[in-house]
Amino acid sequence: MQGATALTSDPSRPFVYTARDYATHIMAVADAEIRKLRHDPWELGSRAIQPILWLVLFGEVMAQVRGLTSGSQRYLDFLAPGILAQSVLFVAIFYGISAIWERDLGVLHRYMVSPAPRSALVIGKALSSSIRGLSQALVIYLCAALMGVQLNFDPAHILIVVLLIVVGSGLFSTFSLIIACIVKTRERFMGIGQVLTMPIFFASNAIYPISLMPGWLKTVSALNPLTYEVDGLRAMMLEGGVSSFGIATDFSVLLACAAIVTMVATAMYPRMTQ
Amino acid sequence: MNDSLSERNATGPNHVVETSALTRRFGTFTAVDSVSFSVSAGEIFGLIGPNGAGKTTLVKMLTTMLPPSSGQGLVAGFDIAKQAAQVRRRIGYVPQLLSADRELTGYENLLLSTRLYLIPAAERAKKIEAALNMMGLTEVRGRLARDYSGGMLRRLEIAQSTMHQPAILFLDEPTVGLDPDGRNAVWDHVRALRQQIGAAIVMTTHYMDEAEEMCDRVAVMHQARFAAVGTPKELCALVGPQATLDDVFVALTGHEIKKGEQHDAGRHSVNQ
Numbered sequence: 001m002q003g004a005t006a007l008t009s010d011p012s013r014p015f016v017y018t019a020r021d022y023a024t025h026i027m028a029v030a031d032a033e034i035r036k037l038r039h040d041p042w043e044l045g046s047r048a049i050q051p052i053l054w055l056v057l058f059g060e061v062m063a064q065v066r067g068l069t070s071g072s073q074r075y076l077d078f079l080a081p082g083i084l085a086q087s088v089l090f091v092a093i094f095y096g097i098s099a100i101w102e103r104d105l106g107v108l109h110r111y112m113v114s115p116a117p118r119s120a121l122v123i124g125k126a127l128s129s130s131i132r133g134l135s136q137a138l139v140i141y142l143c144a145a146l147m148g149v150q151l152n153f154d155p156a157h158i159l160i161v162v163l164l165i166v167v168g169s170g171l172f173s174t175f176s177l178i179i180a181c182i183v184k185t186r187e188r189f190m191g192i193g194q195v196l197t198m199p200i201f202f203a204s205n206a207i208y209p210i211s212l213m214p215g216w217l218k219t220v221s222a223l224n225p226l227t228y229e230v231d232g233l234r235a236m237m238l239e240g241g242v243s244s245f246g247i248a249t250d251f252s253v254l255l256a257c258a259a260i261v262t263m264v265a266t267a268m269y270p271r272m273t274q
Numbered sequence: 275m276n277d278s279l280s281e282r283n284a285t286g287p288n289h290v291v292e293t294s295a296l297t298r299r300f301g302t303f304t305a306v307d308s309v310s311f312s313v314s315a316g317e318i319f320g321l322i323g324p325n326g327a328g329k330t331t332l333v334k335m336l337t338t339m340l341p342p343s344s345g346q347g348l349v350a351g352f353d354i355a356k357q358a359a360q361v362r363r364r365i366g367y368v369p370q371l372l373s374a375d376r377e378l379t380g381y382e383n384l385l386l387s388t389r390l391y392l393i394p395a396a397e398r399a400k401k402i403e404a405a406l407n408m409m410g411l412t413e414v415r416g417r418l419a420r421d422y423s424g425g426m427l428r429r430l431e432i433a434q435s436t437m438h439q440p441a442i443l444f445l446d447e448p449t450v451g452l453d454p455d456g457r458n459a460v461w462d463h464v465r466a467l468r469q470q471i472g473a474a475i476v477m478t479t480h481y482m483d484e485a486e487e488m489c490d491r492v493a494v495m496h497q498a499r500f501a502a503v504g505t506p507k508e509l510c511a512l513v514g515p516q517a518t519l520d521d522v523f524v525a526l527t528g529h530e531i532k533k534g535e536q537h538d539a540g541r542h543s544v545n546q
Contacts, residue, residue, distance in 0.1 A: 014352075015363045021392050028389030036377040039418065106371025110434065113337045113367040114390035115359060274340045 029124025096180030425456030
């Protein structure tokens with residue numbers, strides 16, 4: 001009965017919630033996801049196939065087209081950061097499916113009755129998506145290096161690439177979570193996921209420069225966070241890479257978008273178990 | 275109204291749950307209609323009633339997953355609407371669905387719970403060992419929960435929900451879908467757990483024999499309201515000298531309890 005005594009001794013004393021508790025909650029959620037990946041590494045392996053195919057098939061063919069890139073830049077060099085951003089997007093955008101799956105199973109209920117603030121749940125999930133994104137980066141760096149892409153291995157550049165992927169993954173996976181909160185079923189999500197991925201990908205600078213776009217599409221691409229992700233990656237990943245908007249702008253846009261989707265998802269996530 | 279409830283709680287007996295006209299509407303549909311009741315510390319309180327009577331909605335409000343439309347509820351002395359974070363620190367909840375993560379091992383599921391409930395890092399290993407031992411899961415601690423039987427999963431979930439020594443444990447259909455052995459094992463463990471941590475238990479069930487045997491008091495819920503509340507004996511006496519809770523259920527709700535209905539509670543199939 002020592003537990004009962006401990007509780008009744010001062011049951012009305014409110015618990016104080018500290019910043020450290022918040023960190024514990026975020027890491028608890030992210031750690032659970034990482035452990036799941038460790039139990040089933042096949043998932044990561046199978047996800048690595050698509051970007052390799054893009055680089056090898058699409059990249060090699062399009063490299064024959066003149067005028068896609070300015071000056072002396074090889075198309076493969078131009079493409080590699082775009083494909084990295086793309087695979088981060090593709091992995092993250094279907095994240096909502098697993099959120100719906102967790103709701104259907106009942107796993108989400110356990111999180112929702114726990115003392116973890118909803119924002120900690122959202123951020124923890126976003127971080128775990130970043131881990132998936134980083135594993136994609138590893139594969140793409142390897143593949144790109146083998147294909148002769150002029151990669152920049154300067155540690156400072158690598159660190160910024162990592163940060164860009166972490167923020168980008170978190171942003172798109174949390175966006176996906178919001179969609180999941182709206183559509184509520186896996187079937188509907190599958191349809192919506194495809195519809196969303198196409199414009200985000202093609203209305204960006206991932207596989208062709210913005211200068212080739214008609215005016216209206218230029219406007220759309222300027223509002224598309226993926227454009228800034230690609231721009232930052234292109235500057236940091238490549239030897240002699242240059243950012244069109246400036247790394248600071250790229251980061252600010254991505255962080256602002258991430259903050260907005262996190263706030264929206266925090267408000268909407270609890271509705272999934274109501 | 276609000277003040278009177280708070281005052282009563284502050285001065286009255288040690289109630290861990292106390293509601294006043296608690297109501298939840300979904301559009302024009304009223305799922306829980308002005309329910310007022312209380313549960314004392316250490317008590318086992320059963321909620322029975324046909325599917326759709328409002329049991330799960332009531333439990334979702336008390337566990338802070340669903341805000342009430344009107345009325346008030348205090349759980350462990352804190353307001354479920356205004357002090358949800360404080361309530362969550364003091365309750366355990368085992369949902370009707372299988373809430374253990376099947377892609378994690380039993381140990382990892384418990385580790386996750388110790389972190390979610392902010393059990394200090396130094397105490398986690400000891401608490402997890404004790405919980406595994408108590409629930410008879412020590413040998414399968416390293417196996418993925420997807421390989422557990424239905425009964426083992428339930429015990430794991432109960433362990434996950436009680437490591438922080440909650441003042442109230444909410445069990446939603448805790449034994450549905452389990453074979454008799456699995457049911458007995460779950461109940462043995464719940465009883466032992468109650469002895470140990472002294473938590474009150476609020477449970478919903480479709481099994482009348484279970485309610486009769488386990489619960490100190492039972493509420494029969496029908497069409498969003500409490501049709502009757504009392505000890506199993508008191509409820510049976512309402513209907514007749516030889517009556518069982520089954521008869522009470524039929525008399526109050528007009529529902530026959532069919533064999534099939536007992537097993538049909540929306541729970542996902544468990545791999546046996």
